[in-house]
Amino acid sequence: MHALRSLNLSKNGLGNAVLQSLASSLIGVKSKSFSLDLSYNDFDCAGMLHLASYMATPTCCLERANLEWNQVGPVGCQHLADALLLSERRTPMRMTELNLSFNKIGCDGFCTLIELLLNDTGVNASSLQVSPG
Numbered sequence: 001m002h003a004l005r006s007l008n009l010s011k012n013g014l015g016n017a018v019l020q021s022l023a024s025s026l027i028g029v030k031s032k033s034f035s036l037d038l039s040y041n042d043f044d045c046a047g048m049l050h051l052a053s054y055m056a057t058p059t060c061c062l063e064r065a066n067l068e069w070n071q072v073g074p075v076g077c078q079h080l081a082d083a084l085l086l087s088e089r090r091t092p093m094r095m096t097e098l099n100l101s102f103n104k105i106g107c108d109g110f111c112t113l114i115e116l117l118l119n120d121t122g123v124n125a126s127s128l129q130v131s132p133g
Contacts, residue, residue, distance in 0.1 A: 004031045005033075006034060008037040013042050014041040015042045016046040019051055022051070027059055029061065035062075035065070038065070038066065039099070044072065047076075048077075049076070056082070056087050062094075064098075067100050068103065069102045072109070074112070075109075077100070097126070100129065100130050113128065
């Protein structure tokens with residue numbers, strides 16, 4: 001049986017409902033780590049909540065996430081930060097790359113992520129990309 005290493009669903013117009021199904025499906029993924037590309041889709045903070053629910057599970061093996069050019073916003077960043085923190089308390093998180101460029105996260109979303117990384121939470125993303133937009 002082969003383990004999932006990479007899942008590229010970019011540029012598919014995926015919305016919140018699809019992310020809910022995807023998050024449920026990922027719970028059963030058997031892998032040591034994998035990368036997920038959801039760039040250039042159409043989900044917002046509600047979709048991010050579904051993805052964050054997967055990221056908070058003890059079985060989460062997501063190492064790299066490209067979420068650029070969606071509509072995550074500052075509330076979606078809070079969902080993400082909460083999930084990463086909860087996951088880190090259970091099992092050390094292996095998230096090494098996170099791209100949230102062009103998601104209109106604003107100052108609040110950016111500060112939420114920086115606070116998570118700087119306040120000795122144990123969350124360690126060696127590459128965090130956030131661009132205006």
